[in-house]
Amino acid sequence: MIVNEFVNSKVQSIPPSASSSLNDIANELRAAGKKIVNLTIGEPNFDTPKRIKEAAYRSIESGFTHYVPALGVSVLRESIAEKLKSENNIEVNPADEIIVTPGAKFAIYLALTTFLEEGDEVLILDPSWVSYGPLVQLTGAKPVSVPLYFDDNFKITREKLEKNVTSKTKMIIINSPNNPTGRVLTKEEVKVINQFILDYNILAISDEIYEHIVFDNLKNISLASDPSVKENIITINGFSKSYAMTGWRLGYIAANKFLVKEMAKVQQHLVSCATSFSQYAAVEAFACEEEVNQMVIDYKKRRDYLVSELNSLPGFECRYPEGTFYVFAKVNYKGMNSEEFSQYIFENAGVLVTPGAAYNDNGCIRLSFAASMEELEAGVESLKELLIR
Template identity: 45%
Template sequence: MPDFSRKIGALAGSSTVAISDRARQLQQQGVNVVNLGGGDPDFDTPAHIADAGVKAIRSGQTHYVASQGIPALRQAVAEKLLRENGLSYDPAKEIIATASGKLALYIALESLLDPDDEVLYLEPAWVSYRPLITLVGGRPVAVPLSPSENFAVRAEQLEKKVTPRTKAILINSPNNPTGRVLTEQELQAIRDVAVKHDLWVVGDEIYEHLVYDEHRHVSIATLPDMRERTVVVNGMSKAYAMTGWRLGYLAAPAALTEQILKVQQHVVTCATSFGQVAAAAALQGSQDCVETMRQEYDRRRRRISEALNAIPGVRCPLPEGAFYLFPEIDYKGYDSWQLAEYLISEAHVAVTPGQAFGESARKNIRLTYATSMENLTEAVERIKRALAL
């Protein structure tokens, strides 16, 4: 057999996908597994959004469209960014519709990085950040944050990691997996480092609508001198329960989107035509559906974190955003990989090891509460029994 790419051969697959695949395999074998390892909302896509997509299909909108995205969606994104984030972007030149937020990250990084350019990212971090940076030839540089400090970000932590090869900082708020929402003070610290060293910032804002209590999402692009050095990445999957539609978008200065668009044209041509119609309907229609889902996530968040904290050896901070719990568990000296394996084997509960998101999370596991309260309650009872053995 001829050789294949050493770069891809050295790349690990997605831990979250692997966990979900294993849970499905066990379920197909008749094992009653509660899968808390993924990140897929358990709600259906709201009816008015689905109807818009179906109508587009039936009216023949099933062909190629402009690589940048249909005008209606780009306009809807521009209006959303101005209305909700206080950001003004030209829909004709500064917004691109993409086939998922993940693809938006990929084509943005591809357009920003030369070989061996470094990207700083805050760890724990979503499992795909390191591979995406590596795939485009960059070097991922983790900035480890401490669970004991509630994963707080300080400028000096970033400064220690900056080198002459540093090109960008990648941030995610609300954060997957920790649920942290970056404060304005933390964003200011990131901004100061970016401006001082003339760096790009890529802001993954996919969970922006899922914030709780007094916390609020702020886009780093709103800070002074940041709009011209920020790529805002977002998508439809989490807020609108549209994971299967694969629709995202990005906003950036026109000089950069011109470069990103070239990558989009060669990699995917365009995002799905009828999906873009549905995405425009989501952004322009009533947002009551988003708030309804957020309130239900909030209810689950409170109840399940309280239940986990009642288990000896478990410390579960109340997440500030997104839909994940990230408890720290002290059990027989197990690290997170061992604990995740134990829980799926002994308790038939699928969780994601904290170390999949960074070595600083050796004692953490990630559980999604984007599933029914019944599933969550059952999972906690199983975990409680397993940790008592």
């Protein structure tokens, strides 16, 4: 049997997730007894806050283990609406402008598959998260790269956007705080993006999954907080990163009711609904401000340590990320690109990182500091032994 004869051509055209594949490799090597430092994974190393877990136990014991409405349970949608109003300056009706989804990644796919058709184009600001392009391709649409650059700190300008827009452009994907660069949108950039969206009358996915993981008194600005463009914005968020709930697979969408109505139809057919008892437990997450703040304090300590140490090594140029738990470091070592350098430090220092080529920037590498300080220190010491001889 020739397998490719049966595989959808769109699936054949996409690569596997680089970050997931590298983490699988790390787990296999560790299971085999190999000592490595894994700085690839985008998962908090904290436990889910206790009060959320206890709420899940109560939900299960209370019998909340059956189907719920496709849009999500009302108590969670009401909590999300309150949160969006108070934290993001976005007003939505919880009855028909919010969908609870099985993860923010699925929320993105739900939006893409609902509104894109063959031949449509989607602007993606590169370097970008590894899944945006493949998810667009699975719909039959075309991802179009908008290159951003390390040397100007990945600044978004009207000129850069204009270079890549065409009559086929239907959507743009914005991610802030950004994976992998760690950038947080400025007020100026938000104005530029929103005016661009209005001028070309396109949809925008605003992926804000890292919104609470920000440093140095910065604050995430939601695109949909501008009433003039709100109807064009599909805001994506979830519980995985800020609340250390990756395995709970719970995200949400906020958008105008006409867009939500269409996305709800697709959700009904694909998954019916997000997990019932997880939704009831997630209501408790909005009371976990203290736990989230403590995580961010710890992340900042790790960030400061890692950037300082990397900048002392030959071959690295790092900025302090403004948000997320990633350092996106420019590499300049013996003429190696990101893939070659990543392989070199893995083979010779046992440090596993994600090459920037996975994010469409072959001059940088991504290092996650969602790891313990002990693991970060071990990784730095191994790099020192390799690079400083």
